[in-house]
Structure formats: C-alpha cells, structure tokens
Amino acid sequence: MSYDVALICKNGHLINSYYRKYPEDNSAFCPHCGASTVHECPHCQKEIKGHNTGECSYIFDYHIPAYCEFCGHPYPWTESALQNAKSLIFEEEELSESLKNSVIESLPDIITETPGTNLAVVRIKRCLASAGKFTADAVRQFVIDFGCELAKKSLGL
Numbered sequence: 001m002s003y004d005v006a007l008i009c010k011n012g013h014l015i016n017s018y019y020r021k022y023p024e025d026n027s028a029f030c031p032h033c034g035a036s037t038v039h040e041c042p043h044c045q046k047e048i049k050g051h052n053t054g055e056c057s058y059i060f061d062y063h064i065p066a067y068c069e070f071c072g073h074p075y076p077w078t079e080s081a082l083q084n085a086k087s088l089i090f091e092e093e094e095l096s097e098s099l100k101n102s103v104i105e106s107l108p109d110i111i112t113e114t115p116g117t118n119l120a121v122v123r124i125k126r127c128l129a130s131a132g133k134f135t136a137d138a139v140r141q142f143v144i145d146f147g148c149e150l151a152k153k154s155l156g157l
Helices: 076-091 097-111 117-130 133-146 149-154
Strands: 003-005 007-009 014-016 049-052
Touching: 076 097, 076 133, 097 117, 097 133, 117 133, 117 149, 133 149
Parallel strands: none
Antiparallel strands: 003 049, 007 014
C-alpha cells in the first residue's frame, strides 16, 4: 500500500493528509488554532504517514496518529494532551496523592490499547468518581478525544 504524507498542526488538527498530492492545501500554521504545522516526527524526522493513495483511498477516513510508527515517541499533540491531563489531575484537591500518581502513570495506556489499558480504565473510573466536576469533565473529555476504543467502550463513552 502506498501512502502520502500528512500535515498536522502541533495541537492535532489535520491540515492535509495529501501533503504531496495537494501541496496547495499545505500551510505553515493551523487555520483553527494558529499553531505551527509538522509533516515529520520531531524526534526522528520520519514523515508522518498520510492518506492511502491506492485505488480505494477515498473509502477510508484518515485518523491522526498519536505516536510515531518509526521511533515510538508521542507526536506533539499527544505530548501536549498527556501533559495537560497530568496537570489537571495533579491540581485536583479531591484526589489522594496515590490516586493522582496512579492515574497519571496510566494515561498513556488510555491513549493506546496495551496490556495496561484495563487497569488504566479502573484508575480513570476511580478518578472520575472522586474528582470535582471540572476535573472529572476534563478527564472524560481527554478520554473522548484521545482514548483508544477499548478505553472509551469500557468507560461508556
């Protein structure tokens, strides 16, 4: 299968999944949020896989990747989402320090289905039950926006 290159802003908005095929749609900054755009991993400089350019490419939607398939590092939008979720949880006064630490440790397992995803879901459920409304809503939104399908399904989202 052949793929084009994707252009994505550092906040995770898709600009162009056909970076080479339709260069006229490329831009240095995101029209949604103003963040700069990238078409390669900042860690290994490999291009971000874009849309399938095969015969049936119009059938499949493009899904923005969370991690680089070449080096395994999170992309800037994933790093930012993880950092913001960590900060929200850390600031929540209603959570014990041990629960804060365990939830923060489990956040990457919410984004990508791993052997630790089920444990991460249990920890997120405990967090949602104990946190204040603002933090609970923000953590729920994090899972909706960045969570893997298993985490979303397990949490009823």
